[in-house]
Amino acid sequence: MSSALGPIDDAWRALSGVPDPEIPVLTVVDLGIVRSVEFSEGVGLSVGITPTYSGCPATAVIREHIATALRAAGFASVSVHEVLSPAWTTDWMSEEGRRKLQAYGMVPPPRPRSRRSDESADDAPPLCARCASRATERLSEFGSTPCKALYRCTSCLEPFERFKCI
Amino acid sequence: MNASSADAHAAYVLRIADTCLILGQRLGEWVGHAPAIEEDLGLANTALDLIGQARLLLSHAGEIEGRGRGEDTLAFLRAEHEYLNLALAEQPNGDFGRTLVRQLLIDAWQMEIYTSLSNSRDQRLAEIAAKAVKEVRYHLRYSSAWVVRLGDGTPESHTRAQRAVDELWPWTVELFAADSIDQAMQQAGVGPDLASLRTAWLASVDAVLAEATLRRPPDVAQQRWGKRGQHGEDLGHLLSEMQYLQRAYPGARW
Numbered sequence: 001m002s003s004a005l006g007p008i009d010d011a012w013r014a015l016s017g018v019p020d021p022e023i024p025v026l027t028v029v030d031l032g033i034v035r036s037v038e039f040s041e042g043v044g045l046s047v048g049i050t051p052t053y054s055g056c057p058a059t060a061v062i063r064e065h066i067a068t069a070l071r072a073a074g075f076a077s078v079s080v081h082e083v084l085s086p087a088w089t090t091d092w093m094s095e096e097g098r099r100k101l102q103a104y105g106m107v108p109p110p111r112p113r114s115r116r117s118d119e120s121a122d123d124a125p126p127l128c129a130r131c132a133s134r135a136t137e138r139l140s141e142f143g144s145t146p147c148k149a150l151y152r153c154t155s156c157l158e159p160f161e162r163f164k165c166i
Numbered sequence: 167m168n169a170s171s172a173d174a175h176a177a178y179v180l181r182i183a184d185t186c187l188i189l190g191q192r193l194g195e196w197v198g199h200a201p202a203i204e205e206d207l208g209l210a211n212t213a214l215d216l217i218g219q220a221r222l223l224l225s226h227a228g229e230i231e232g233r234g235r236g237e238d239t240l241a242f243l244r245a246e247h248e249y250l251n252l253a254l255a256e257q258p259n260g261d262f263g264r265t266l267v268r269q270l271l272i273d274a275w276q277m278e279i280y281t282s283l284s285n286s287r288d289q290r291l292a293e294i295a296a297k298a299v300k301e302v303r304y305h306l307r308y309s310s311a312w313v314v315r316l317g318d319g320t321p322e323s324h325t326r327a328q329r330a331v332d333e334l335w336p337w338t339v340e341l342f343a344a345d346s347i348d349q350a351m352q353q354a355g356v357g358p359d360l361a362s363l364r365t366a367w368l369a370s371v372d373a374v375l376a377e378a379t380l381r382r383p384p385d386v387a388q389q390r391w392g393k394r395g396q397h398g399e400d401l402g403h404l405l406s407e408m409q410y411l412q413r414a415y416p417g418a419r420w
Contacts, residue, residue, distance in 0.1 A: 084296075144207065
């Protein structure tokens with residue numbers, strides 16, 4: 001380990017460079033799926049990640065990318081395990097992640113607020129990702145990956161994607 | 167836990183897992199065949215969530231069972247009578263409307279069962295259920311919207327949606343019928359009193375049917391115990407497709 005910051009900081013820095021395979025503008029840290037990073041001499045580095053959606057096919061790829069990035073950062077022994085609880089929701093996405101998504105042209109999930117457990121966070125129509133008009137409509141609650149829904153702006157007529165809220 | 171109670175526990179989790187797995191496989195049959203690309207995506211995404219839930223639950227059932235069977239062995243290498251899914255889940259897709267009516271009935275059931283299992287004494291099951299309920303809430307909104315649109319649509323779509331409700335309704339009896347395994351798990355604090363879930367389920371299904379101008383059929387006697395391995399011919403055809411690769415090329419990986 002060459003850094004003066006210590007292995008945990010080094011690991012987080014390496015993790016901040018691992019993109020989500022489906023939305024590469026976001027890192028795994030932005031998404032809020034890294035739950036724990038632990039290091040002990042002899043045992044090595046142990047990282048806990050949580051899946052976004054139970055069936056997201058990217059989860060296996062993300063695991064591999066994380067292990068590869070950490071090995072490249074100098075960790076000889078890396079283990080990545082899954083943590084299910086507390087379940088991931090879009091509230092776990094970082095503020096920076098939300099900004100990056102907006103700049104990418106995709107509507108980020110609303111900021112965490114108190115909501116009833118039976119209430120979805122995306123009941124209100126989003127502002128258009130391109131022209132910020134309020135005149136938008138939902139084309140489909142699902143999209144090309146488990147985390148996307150499709151919308152259209154009736155002002156500028158452009159289609160756009162929204163990060164699916166759960 | 168002694169051997170027989172571990173077996174009951176494993177069977178209980180398998181029932182929930184297999185219902186996800188078989189319904190997910192059914193929805194997968196729509197890929198490339200749905201009426202519009204958005205619905206193709208909708209059904210495929212729902213299938214993906216269900217298969218994700220099935221994977222977590224199958225692995226958990228395998229661990230409780232303790233005989234070294236993992237998620238793949240359980241998913242691909244069991245015989246027909248060893249699948250413990252609710253019979254409703256294996257009912258053929260029929261037309262798009264029938265698929266969405268089946269989906270509504272199961273989504274509404276999963277909302278109740280997962281909500282209640284998120285307080286299970288089986289901590290892993292509780293974690294899986296707490297995660298799954300967030301996904302099911304999304305599925306339920308989708309299936310409810312479609313059942314309303316089709317029921318309260320054209321005379322043709324209404325007739326077909328009503329026929330689907332009439333034909334599928336008898337299979338819902340099993341959702342709330344408890345056998346000795348359900349009772350043992352209720353006593354152990356693992357699962358809920360199934361019969362008690364019906365009121366909330368019926369309220370949510372009734373609200374959708376009413377808005378869809380669809381009639382709820384009278385209750386009838388239970389047809390079969392899918393969750394005890396009693397299946398119709400349809401499941402065999404589904405399994406022959408689902409298991410083909412692992413049967414033809416045992417242990418294949420990619």
